[in-house]
Amino acid sequence: xxxxxxxxxxxxxxxxxxxxxxxxxxxxxxxxxxxxxxxxxxxxxxxxxxxxxxxxxxxxxxxxxxxxxxxxxxxxxxxxxxxxxxxxxxxxxxxxxxxxxxxxxxxxxxxxxxxxxxxxxxxxxxxxxxxxxxxxxxxxxxxxxxxxxxxxxxxxxxxxxxxxxxxxxxxxxxxxxxxxxxxxxxxxxxxxxxxxxxxxxxxxxxxxxxxxxxxxxxxxxxxxxxxxxxxxxxxxxxxxxxx
Amino acid sequence: xxxxxxxxxxxxxxxxxxxxxxxxxxxxxxxxxxxxxxxxxxxxxxxxxxxxxxxxxxxxxxxxxxxxxxxxxxxxxxxxxxxxxxxxxxxxxxxxxxxxxxxxxxxxxxxxxxxxxxxxxxxxxxxxxxxxxxxxxxxxxxxxxxxxxxxxxxxxxxxxxxxxxxxxxxxxxxxxxxxxxxxxxxxxxxxxxxxxxxxxxxxxxxxxxxxxxxxxxxxxxxxxxxxxxxxxxxxxxxxxxxxxxxxxxxxxxxxxxxxxxxxxxxxxxxxxxxxxxxxxxxxxxxxxxxxxxxxxxxxxxxxxxxxxxxxxxxxxxxxxxxxxxxxxxxxxxxxxxxxxxxxxxxxxxxxxxxxxxxxxxxxxxxxxxxxxxxxxxxxxxxxxxxxxxxxxxxxx
Numbered sequence: 001x002x003x004x005x006x007x008x009x010x011x012x013x014x015x016x017x018x019x020x021x022x023x024x025x026x027x028x029x030x031x032x033x034x035x036x037x038x039x040x041x042x043x044x045x046x047x048x049x050x051x052x053x054x055x056x057x058x059x060x061x062x063x064x065x066x067x068x069x070x071x072x073x074x075x076x077x078x079x080x081x082x083x084x085x086x087x088x089x090x091x092x093x094x095x096x097x098x099x100x101x102x103x104x105x106x107x108x109x110x111x112x113x114x115x116x117x118x119x120x121x122x123x124x125x126x127x128x129x130x131x132x133x134x135x136x137x138x139x140x141x142x143x144x145x146x147x148x149x150x151x152x153x154x155x156x157x158x159x160x161x162x163x164x165x166x167x168x169x170x171x172x173x174x175x176x177x178x179x180x181x182x183x184x185x186x187x188x189x190x191x192x193x194x195x196x197x198x199x200x201x202x203x204x205x206x207x208x209x210x211x212x213x214x215x216x217x218x219x220x221x222x223x224x225x226x227x228x229x230x231x232x233x234x235x236x237x238x239x240x241x242x243x
Numbered sequence: 244x245x246x247x248x249x250x251x252x253x254x255x256x257x258x259x260x261x262x263x264x265x266x267x268x269x270x271x272x273x274x275x276x277x278x279x280x281x282x283x284x285x286x287x288x289x290x291x292x293x294x295x296x297x298x299x300x301x302x303x304x305x306x307x308x309x310x311x312x313x314x315x316x317x318x319x320x321x322x323x324x325x326x327x328x329x330x331x332x333x334x335x336x337x338x339x340x341x342x343x344x345x346x347x348x349x350x351x352x353x354x355x356x357x358x359x360x361x362x363x364x365x366x367x368x369x370x371x372x373x374x375x376x377x378x379x380x381x382x383x384x385x386x387x388x389x390x391x392x393x394x395x396x397x398x399x400x401x402x403x404x405x406x407x408x409x410x411x412x413x414x415x416x417x418x419x420x421x422x423x424x425x426x427x428x429x430x431x432x433x434x435x436x437x438x439x440x441x442x443x444x445x446x447x448x449x450x451x452x453x454x455x456x457x458x459x460x461x462x463x464x465x466x467x468x469x470x471x472x473x474x475x476x477x478x479x480x481x482x483x484x485x486x487x488x489x490x491x492x493x494x495x496x497x498x499x500x501x502x503x504x505x506x507x508x509x510x511x512x513x514x515x516x517x518x519x520x521x522x523x524x525x526x527x528x529x530x531x532x533x534x535x536x537x538x539x540x541x542x543x544x545x546x547x548x549x550x551x552x553x554x555x556x557x558x559x560x561x562x563x564x565x566x567x568x569x570x571x572x573x574x575x576x577x578x579x580x581x582x583x584x585x586x587x588x589x590x591x592x593x594x595x596x597x598x599x600x601x602x603x604x605x606x607x608x609x610x611x612x613x614x615x616x617x618x619x620x621x622x623x624x625x626x627x628x629x630x631x632x633x634x635x636x637x638x639x
Contacts (some may be wrong), residue, residue: 026373066338068253068256069253069254070253071252073252073253075250084303085507086584088250089250089582090250091250091252091253093253094253114252123427123428126334126335127334127335127336127337127338127425127426128332128335129327129331129332129335129337129338130323130326130327130330130331130332130335130338131330131332131335147323147326148319148320149318149319149320149321149323149324149327150319150320151314151317151319151337152259152260152319152335153335153422154575155254155259156259156260156426156428156429156577157426157428158428159427159428159581160252160453160581161252161253161254161255161580161581161582162254163254164254165259165319165583170319170320171319171320171390187398204400211477227427227428232322243581243583243584
């Protein structure tokens with residue numbers, strides 16, 4: 001082929017587009033990231049959550065979460081007086097578009113963001129028949145979706161309702177703690193978009209992470225501690241009525 | 244909204260395990276129960292039930308062949324299921340399914356049937372023609388010696404296989420119970436009694452199924468039903484059923500008395516969404532009624548024709564009751580929220596991948612396979628109702 005300067009210049013933009021596609025198909029890597037140096041979790045500061053749903057929307061956009069399924073969602077609790085056993089809980093569309101104005105004044109209202117608890121002793125990874133879901137060395141519960149059978153046993157085993165079967169991929173899906181971001185030194189999409197800082201990514205192996213000071217100075221709890229799952233999503237001022 | 248009452252975690256609204264997963268423990272239960280009935284003849288030398296011996300083995304095989312099919316159809320990626328054999332996850336109860344299944348199918352059931360039928364197969368390979376001759380020749384696996392000494396060895400090995408088969412049958416179905424009973428996230432399932440309840444309910448349904456199939460097959464062959472045989476089966480069925488019901492009641496009473504954090508939610512579910520399938524179908528219709536009917540046959544001297552009719556009714560009610568039990572475990576365990584604050588609804592599709600149509604096909608398929616097996620390996624001898632009685636063989 002006889003390529004002159006004119007043709008070369010015409011082909012340049014096409015080549016650039018093609019190169020972009022090549023890059024897009026290349027798995028992302030993080031050469032400076034060492035899994036042994038991290039142990040990830042998250043801090044949820046309940047009094048700071050305003051139930052705006054920014055986190056749910058950001059997560060859905062970042063991770064291409066299908067409609068009607070949730071990697072993260074927000075619940076609104078309404079607890080009247082002493083009746084902690086029967087809180088009124090709503091989460092319309094996972095709290096994606098916020099919440100309706102509360103009608104009753106009696107009792108207390110608060111929001112509880114939920115996501116995978118990235119349990120250290122996770123019951124979901126225990127039951128996976130092929131080990132397609134696993135705890136990474138840096139403490140994140142991940143799924144190899146090219147290996148998952150789609151049996152949904154892990155969905156049954158998760159006490160927190162964090163997993164779902166992806167309607168198109170027919171494999172299980174859930175929060176990855178934005179692993180593609182945190183391994184690049186970024187925070188998660190939900191934390192980045194929280195306007196009040198109610199959600200904060202925490203690296204428990206990093207001695208300089210503010211989580212250590214926070215855990216020492218606040219009343220912090222995990223969800224369903226009786227399940228002994230080693231949950232690593234820590235809730236500040238978690239009410240006893242929260243399930 | 245979406246059949247939801249109260250609050251469900253948003254990902255919980257649609258059920259993950261459908262009617263196909265209900266069929267799976269039901270079918271494996273029939274396998275285990277049928278095998279236990281066969282072992283009554285071979286190991287425990289209960290001569291009276293000998294006419295059902297070979298039929299029980301073939302029934303177990305027919306159902307075992309179908310057992311994994313509903314699971315396969317349920318999987319999002321069935322083509323990846325061989326990974327369970329190649330890279331099993333050691334901590335997963337489900338990962339062991341492939342091995343338990345293969346062990347039971349190949350090492351126990353197929354081997355025992357082959358040993359038991361070896362003489363017949365060799366004779367059939369000599370007497371038949373065409374493709375049937377080729378098929379029987381393959382089925383002999385080249386073992387053509389049917390001298391009395393060789394048959395004696397067959398019988399001895401067969402006895403050992405059955406002895407191994409009894410704990411294997413318990414393992415097969417106890418393990419299915421463990422799949423559910425070991426899920427701590429689900430209080431409706433999480434119970435150490437679950438494997439034991441599954442084993443006894445399996446025996447109940449399997450024994451009743453073989454009794455029904457024997458009665459139906461004998462009727463179709465226009466022969467006289469061996470009343471001593473069905474009387475004995477009914478007696479065993481009665482005792483097994485009492486144990487099964489006792490265990491289930493123990494579980495229920497324990498839950499009611501303990502009344503832990505999940506109790507209010509589960510209690511509400513049993514009295515509302517699960518009322519018909521649990522209280523009416525499983526307990527009243529499928530358990531108490533057949534137990535009372537069986538008790539009457541044990542206590543009152545009834546004419547033969549009445550007993551036979553009662554056994555047919557009992558057999559059918561047991562199937563309905565045990566299927567309802569599997570339904571209530573699998574579907575019931577997903578109707579309530581793990582937050583204990585709400586309930587969802589199971590919407591079964593009709594002609595969908597996990598709907599009613601494939602479930603009906605999987606329920607009929609074992610009978611088609613059984614028909615072929617019976618044609619290929621007739622479980623009865625010489626036209627009479629009597630199958631060979633391995634219990635009468637003095638070699639054990």
